Amino acid sequence: MKTAWLILLSILLSFELYGQKIVLTGFVGDEHNFPVSYARIHNALNLQEHTATDSSGHFRLEIASDTIPVPVQIYSPDYETKVISVSTSGDITVYLDHNRPGNGVNQRNDISQRYLGYSQHKLTPVFQISYDFLKVDFSGYSGLLDSTNIARLGKDDQIEYQIGGLLSNYSFGIGFGRNVSNYHNPGDSIFRKYYSSQIGLHLGAHFPIGSHFVAGLDAGFKNYRYRMVNKFQLEDQTLTSYLKHPELDIRFNQPVVNSCIEFIYRTDLPVDETFMDFTIGGYFGIESYLSKQTYIYSRNDRLFSDSNVRLPKFIYGIRIGLLIKNDIYGGQN
Known part of the structure; x- marks a missing residue:
């Protein structure tokens, strides 16, 4: 009992x-x-x-x-x-x-240790969009391009999409971007189309400032590509106008290296509310030619080389990003 x-x-x-x-x-x-x-x-x-x-x-x-x-x-x-x-x-x-x-x-000093939902021993997926205030000068090609093409080519700002990762205080990423614009000059009958694109590799180191701000150093390689296509409208393909303004399909390629300083605001959202954090900030730095020549390809693949495409040495822009919490069940280490 x-x-x-x-x-x-x-x-x-x-x-x-x-x-x-x-x-x-x-x-x-x-x-x-x-x-x-x-x-x-x-x-x-x-x-x-x-x-x-x-x-x-x-x-x-x-x-x-x-x-x-x-x-x-x-x-x-x-x-x-x-x-x-x-x-x-x-x-x-x-x-x-x-x-x-x-x-x-x-x-x-360790970024991953300052935020809930991250581990310094795991890779944090990062997605970013950068908006570069970048203008390129093609005035050195006055013998090849008319004034309208010189004024329009390379004048569109660049948008780069990056995918990469953050491990402790260090980051890496691959970036790509593309922009297309059309233009018609009322003074002629040429249909003009301009393309700009870029692809790059980025490496960086980041250091926290206070509870939400991060300073970083970013360096990498990029290749800028500019393309222009000029075509006549169907009703104006006369022999005289064709000889005066031949149709053009030209591509300009310029590899560069760059280094930037960036300042970022980073959220610290609770892991029970969301599995991600967001960043927004700005950057500025310098860019230099990896090659002293700009590689130019015409429609029939004939290769030219010149050094007259002038990229700005000083670059700047804004950047927004998304980080995926890599340790939402483990908390802080």
């Missing part, structure tokens, strides 16, 4: 513990007992149960768990992450140490 009562009591206790609710309140401070504001606190087994300290360092967290004890993680960018075990409701005080060289991972 005594054994039966013990078994029944064990069953009742197990039902009571299963799915019990823990209400945790307390204070988070540093080693000098100053409050740590806006520190993130979450159930390490369920990232949807999270909260943050207020400006005075106090917090309240509700946890519904069938696992006892519950690991609770406390994280702030400028401090070492701490994990504590909690079994019952109550009021606690937690002290965090500032990051110092030699204290393991320095979260102040």
Whole structure:
């Protein structure tokens, strides 16, 4: 009979513990007992149960768990992450140490450690769109192009789409872009079409500034390609006009190397709300010719070479991006 009562009591206790609710309140401070504001606190087994300290360092967290004890993680960018075990409701005080060289991972300097949902040991997929304010001068080809083509060719800004990755503070990416525009000069009967495209390889290093801003260095290789097609309208293909303005289909290729400094604002959205973050920023830098000659191809594949296509040495633009959180179930390391 005594054994039966013990078994029944064990069953009742197990039902009571299963799915019990823990209400945790307390204070988070540093080693000098100053409050740590806006520190993130979450159930390490369920990232949807999270909260943050207020400006005075106090917090309240509700946890519904069938696992006892519950690991609770406390994280702030400028401090070492701490994990504590909690079994019952109550009021606690937690002290965090500032990051110092030699204290393991320095979260102040590692981008992935500053944001929830990322691991420095995993690759973060990155998608970006760059808008280059880039104008190219073709005035050196006055012997080949008329004034309308010189004025229009290379005057469209460049849009580049990048796909790449971020590993800790380092990034890589492949970029490509294409733009097409049409133009008709009322003074002649030529249908003009202009193409501009680019393909490039990018490598970079990024360093956090504060809680949301990032500074970066980006270097890479690009090949710019400009193409123009001039065709007569059907009603005006007379021999005289054809000899005066022969139809043209010419491609200009110019490989370059560049280096830029960029400043980016990066969001830090909770992992239970979204699996991504967004970036927006600007960049500026320099660009130099990889080859001293511009490679020119005509419609019949005849090759010319010249150095009269002038790209600007100073480049600048704006950039927006999307990052996919790579560790939404693991939290911070």
